[in-house]
Amino acid sequence: MEIDAAREVRTTCPYCGVGCGVLAKVAADGQVSVRGDPDHPANFGRLCSKGSALAETIDLDGRLLHPEIDGRRAGWDEALDRVASTFSKTIAEHGPDSVAFYVSGQLLTEDYYVANKLMKGFVGSANIDTNSRLCMASSVAGHRRAFGSDTVPGTYEDLELADLIVLVGSNLAWCHPVLYQRIAAAREKRPDMKVVLVDPRRTMTADIADMHLAIAPDGDVALFTGLLAHLGQHNAVDRGYISAHTAGFGQALFAASKLDLAGVAAATDLSEDELTRFYSLFAATAKTVTVYSQGVNQSSSGTDKVNAVINCHLATGRIGKPGAGPFSVTGQPNAMGGREVGGMANMLAAHMEIENPEHRDRLQRFWNAPAVAQKPGLKAVEMFQALADGRIKALWIMATNPVDSMPDADAVEAAIKACPFVVVSDVLAKTDTVRHAHVRLPAAAWGEKDGTVTNSERRISRQRAFLGLPGEVRPDWWIVAEVARRMGFGAAFSHYAPAEIFAEHAALSGFENDGARDFDIGIYAGVDSKTYAALEPFQWPAPSLSTPGGVQAGRDPSNTRFFANGNFYTPDGKARFIAIRPASDTRTNPDYPLILNTGRVRDHWHTMTRTGKSPRLSQHIAEPFVEIHPADAQRYDIGDADIVRISSPRGEVLVRAMITSRQRRGSLFAPMHWTDQFAAKGRLDALTASLTDPVSGQPALKHVAVRLEKFAAKAFGFAVTRRRPEAIDADYWAAARCRGGWRVELAFAAAEIDWTGFAQSLFGAPPETEMLAYHDRDAGQHRIAAFDDKHLAGALFVASGPVAVSRGWAAQQLEEVHASQRERFRIVAGRAGAERPDAGAIVCSCFGVGVNQIVAAVTAGCATVDAIGGALKAGTNCGSCRAEIRAIIQVNRFQAAE
Known part of the structure; x- marks a missing residue:
C-alpha cells in the first residue's frame, strides 16, 4: 500500500495486553518517532520503556524479505503452491488431524480469524492452537467454569476506583507498566487506597504495596480457599447476590473449610497474622479488584487458582461493579482477539463451544463450510508431542518462536527438526524456529500491517500501517487466504482487505445471538473500508441495534461491565462456584532441590525478536541472569556476577548470578527472553517441564525443580x-x-x-x-x-x-x-578521563540515566524520586524505573547518614 511520507498515524502498541494507543509520526525524510496517544482510553498518552523505543525496532536489519524453500529464494507462487499442495496431500493420505497450525497473540484479529476459519471449517480439524495457551488458557478455563463464557467482567477504570487492589502473581510494574502507573496516579489522589502484592518475589511492584505476601510457589489456591472460608465464618458474604445469581456456594465453602488457618499458613508459608490481616482487609473493603496474571495462570493448578479468586468475588457480590471484580490481565497484544476468533484448540469462533453441536452447526452454516471440526484439537504441549511421535506430519507456525518459548524446548526443537514439512511465517530471517523451516514466508511487521487487536479490558483498537511493505513481504491474512484458495476453498477466502474480514468476524459474532453469547460486535457487521479506516477504540459487547434491548443480556446497559446483576452465560443464568481443595505439590528432591520461577524483565519482550533490535532496551539488562537469595548463594559458593549453571532433568543453561534478598530462599528467578541468537546457552525453557494444568492445558512454567552450581570460569x-x-x-x-x-x-x-x-x-x-x-x-x-x-x-x-x-x-x-x-x-x-564521569549501569532506559548519576544527585540533595526526575529526567517518562530509583535513594541516604 502507498504510505504518505509526512504524517502522524494513530495505531496500537504491539507489546502487552494493555493495548496502549500510539501516535507514529513519519517525517518527510522517512524518520519515524513514536509517542503515546493522549486520546486513547487505555493509556491516555502514557507509554512504557518498550513502547517508547518502538521506532528503534522497525529497521530492515535481519528481516525475512522474500519467500524461501529449502533455504533458497523462491517466488510467492512457488512457495504458496508448495504449502497448499503439501498440506492437501498430507490431509488426503493421513486425514485432517495430521496437520496443525501453531499461531500467536502477535497476529492481528483478521489474521487469526482467517487461520482459524481455514483449519476448523475447511480442513475440518481443530488442530490450531496459540502461544496464548502458554499465558492465558487457565483464565479462559476459569471464566468458562464460573461464568459459562470467557468474559472479563471489569474495565481498567476499576483499577482507579477500587479501595483495595490485590495483585496476584503479577509484576505489574515491569510487565504492564502503564496499568501500574494508572494505579500509582490514582493512589496519589486517594492515599487511602490499599495495595496487596501476592508474589513469591519482592518484585518492583512491591514498591507500591502496603502489604507483600511472599507466598510459597503455587500457594495461591490455599490462600484464596482460606479467604473464602474466612468470609463465610465472619458473615462477610453477600447472601442476596449468592442466592439470586449463583449456584454451588455451599459445596465450595465446605471444601474451603477443610483447611483451617494453620493449614493455610503451612500451605502458603505465610504467618497466621499475615493471613488474618489480609483476610480482614479484603472482607472489610467493598471496592476490591483482584488482578492476576502469569503467576496464577502458568501453573499445574492454574484453573483452580482462577476459580478460587472468582469464588471470593462471587461470594461478596464484588463483580461487575465500579471498582470491584476479578481481573485477568493478558500478556500479549491480541491474546483476547485470538480468544474471540476461536484461536485455541478447544474453542470455536465468536465464543462458541466446540462441544456444542448447535454451535458447530451454526458456524458451519455461516461459513458455508464443508465440515466444522467435531472435537477439540491438540493443545500446544500436546501438539508438539504429536509432532514428535509422528501423528502430525505438516505444521505451520505463524508469528511465534516455540523453540524458545515452549516448555521442554529442546524436545520441541527436536520434534520440529524431525517433522516432514514445516512452514514458518515470520518477520525475521533468523530465529531459533525459522532455521528449521522447509518453507519460510515473509510476514508484515508492526507498522506495516493493518487490522485490529483487543486488549485486556475487551477494548478493540486499530493497528494501522504507516510504513510500506518492504521486499516481497505480505500480511499474514493474505498469506493464509492465498493458501486456502490453492487448497480449493477460494469462494470462502476471497477477502480483499482486512476491513472485509473484520466485517465478517463482526457479523458472525451477532449471527443468531440475540444476547445468548457474551461476545457480540454485530453493530460493525456492515463496516466498509472507510468506516474501518477511521474506527475508534471501542469495548465489546457492541451488538446490533436489532438485538433485543440493544445490549447483551449479561451487560449493565449503563456501563461496559458484566455481571453486576447476574445474567451469566450458563443454562440457568447463574454463576458457578467451583469447589476446590488445595493439593500439596512437592517437585523438588535431593538431586534438584531448588524451585525455579520464570518470567519477564522490564525492557525486553518474549524472545527479543523485536526488543533485541533496540540499543536503549538492552542498556538496563543485557544478559541472561538468575536471582539467588544470599543464603543460597553462600550455600553454593556463588558470588555476585559469577556465571552459574542451572540444570533440570531436561537441560541446562548458563546465566549470570544476581544475589538479592528480594528472592525467596530456596527459590530462583530467571527471565525467559534469551535465545541462541543472543546467548550461548540461555534458552530457559530448555529446563521447564511439559507438565500442564489438567483443565486448561497451560504449562506450569513458574514451578520447576532445578539444581544450581557455580561455573568454573578461569x-x-x-x-x-x-x-x-x-x-x-x-x-x-x-x-x-x-x-x-x-x-x-x-x-x-x-x-x-x-x-x-x-x-x-x-x-x-x-x-x-x-x-x-x-x-x-x-x-x-x-x-x-x-x-x-x-x-x-x-x-x-x-x-x-x-x-x-x-x-x-x-x-x-x-x-x-x-x-x-x-x-x-x-x-x-579501560577508564574514562576525569572530565567524563561514568554514568554507571543504566536505570532509566528512556533517558539513559545511570546509577552513578542518580547517586551523585542524591549526594547533592535530591531526596525524592520526583527530585531525581527534575534533575535528571529519570522516571519522568514511562515511570517503570521509579521503584529502582527509590531504592537507590534509600540506600544512599542511609549510607550518607552513617
Whole structure:
C-alpha cells in the first residue's frame, strides 16, 4: 500500500495486553518517532520503556524479505503452491488431524480469524492452537467454569476506583507498566487506597504495596480457599447476590473449610497474622479488584487458582461493579482477539463451544463450510508431542518462536527438526524456529500491517500501517487466504482487505445471538473500508441495534461491565462456584532441590525478536541472569556476577548470578527472553517441564525443580564491537545491541587463550587492522583494542574475575573519533578521563540515566524520586524505573547518614 511520507498515524502498541494507543509520526525524510496517544482510553498518552523505543525496532536489519524453500529464494507462487499442495496431500493420505497450525497473540484479529476459519471449517480439524495457551488458557478455563463464557467482567477504570487492589502473581510494574502507573496516579489522589502484592518475589511492584505476601510457589489456591472460608465464618458474604445469581456456594465453602488457618499458613508459608490481616482487609473493603496474571495462570493448578479468586468475588457480590471484580490481565497484544476468533484448540469462533453441536452447526452454516471440526484439537504441549511421535506430519507456525518459548524446548526443537514439512511465517530471517523451516514466508511487521487487536479490558483498537511493505513481504491474512484458495476453498477466502474480514468476524459474532453469547460486535457487521479506516477504540459487547434491548443480556446497559446483576452465560443464568481443595505439590528432591520461577524483565519482550533490535532496551539488562537469595548463594559458593549453571532433568543453561534478598530462599528467578541468537546457552525453557494444568492445558512454567552450581570460569571477558560477531568461541557469551554496535559478555573454562587472535575473530577485523594490547598474564588481565582508521572496531577486556569496566562508557567509544594515541591508550586502560564521569549501569532506559548519576544527585540533595526526575529526567517518562530509583535513594541516604 502507498504510505504518505509526512504524517502522524494513530495505531496500537504491539507489546502487552494493555493495548496502549500510539501516535507514529513519519517525517518527510522517512524518520519515524513514536509517542503515546493522549486520546486513547487505555493509556491516555502514557507509554512504557518498550513502547517508547518502538521506532528503534522497525529497521530492515535481519528481516525475512522474500519467500524461501529449502533455504533458497523462491517466488510467492512457488512457495504458496508448495504449502497448499503439501498440506492437501498430507490431509488426503493421513486425514485432517495430521496437520496443525501453531499461531500467536502477535497476529492481528483478521489474521487469526482467517487461520482459524481455514483449519476448523475447511480442513475440518481443530488442530490450531496459540502461544496464548502458554499465558492465558487457565483464565479462559476459569471464566468458562464460573461464568459459562470467557468474559472479563471489569474495565481498567476499576483499577482507579477500587479501595483495595490485590495483585496476584503479577509484576505489574515491569510487565504492564502503564496499568501500574494508572494505579500509582490514582493512589496519589486517594492515599487511602490499599495495595496487596501476592508474589513469591519482592518484585518492583512491591514498591507500591502496603502489604507483600511472599507466598510459597503455587500457594495461591490455599490462600484464596482460606479467604473464602474466612468470609463465610465472619458473615462477610453477600447472601442476596449468592442466592439470586449463583449456584454451588455451599459445596465450595465446605471444601474451603477443610483447611483451617494453620493449614493455610503451612500451605502458603505465610504467618497466621499475615493471613488474618489480609483476610480482614479484603472482607472489610467493598471496592476490591483482584488482578492476576502469569503467576496464577502458568501453573499445574492454574484453573483452580482462577476459580478460587472468582469464588471470593462471587461470594461478596464484588463483580461487575465500579471498582470491584476479578481481573485477568493478558500478556500479549491480541491474546483476547485470538480468544474471540476461536484461536485455541478447544474453542470455536465468536465464543462458541466446540462441544456444542448447535454451535458447530451454526458456524458451519455461516461459513458455508464443508465440515466444522467435531472435537477439540491438540493443545500446544500436546501438539508438539504429536509432532514428535509422528501423528502430525505438516505444521505451520505463524508469528511465534516455540523453540524458545515452549516448555521442554529442546524436545520441541527436536520434534520440529524431525517433522516432514514445516512452514514458518515470520518477520525475521533468523530465529531459533525459522532455521528449521522447509518453507519460510515473509510476514508484515508492526507498522506495516493493518487490522485490529483487543486488549485486556475487551477494548478493540486499530493497528494501522504507516510504513510500506518492504521486499516481497505480505500480511499474514493474505498469506493464509492465498493458501486456502490453492487448497480449493477460494469462494470462502476471497477477502480483499482486512476491513472485509473484520466485517465478517463482526457479523458472525451477532449471527443468531440475540444476547445468548457474551461476545457480540454485530453493530460493525456492515463496516466498509472507510468506516474501518477511521474506527475508534471501542469495548465489546457492541451488538446490533436489532438485538433485543440493544445490549447483551449479561451487560449493565449503563456501563461496559458484566455481571453486576447476574445474567451469566450458563443454562440457568447463574454463576458457578467451583469447589476446590488445595493439593500439596512437592517437585523438588535431593538431586534438584531448588524451585525455579520464570518470567519477564522490564525492557525486553518474549524472545527479543523485536526488543533485541533496540540499543536503549538492552542498556538496563543485557544478559541472561538468575536471582539467588544470599543464603543460597553462600550455600553454593556463588558470588555476585559469577556465571552459574542451572540444570533440570531436561537441560541446562548458563546465566549470570544476581544475589538479592528480594528472592525467596530456596527459590530462583530467571527471565525467559534469551535465545541462541543472543546467548550461548540461555534458552530457559530448555529446563521447564511439559507438565500442564489438567483443565486448561497451560504449562506450569513458574514451578520447576532445578539444581544450581557455580561455573568454573578461569577467565571473564567483556567486549564492544562495531560488527555483530558471527561465531563466538567461548563457553559463555551474551550479545546485546548498543549504540554503534554490539556489547558482549564472555566467560571461559580455560585461561590460556590466544587473546589477540580471539579479539580479531570477535571483531571481524582483517589482519592489517591496527591493534593495541596490554597483557598481564600473572594477573590474568588482557586488554585489546582494534582501530579502523580513527574509529574503534572493537575492544576486549579480560580478567580472572567478572570484568569491572564500565559497560556504558566502553560502548560509547564505538561512536567516537579516536585520532590521538592518548585516546586510544585510554580505551586499552579501560577508564574514562576525569572530565567524563561514568554514568554507571543504566536505570532509566528512556533517558539513559545511570546509577552513578542518580547517586551523585542524591549526594547533592535530591531526596525524592520526583527530585531525581527534575534533575535528571529519570522516571519522568514511562515511570517503570521509579521503584529502582527509590531504592537507590534509600540506600544512599542511609549510607550518607552513617
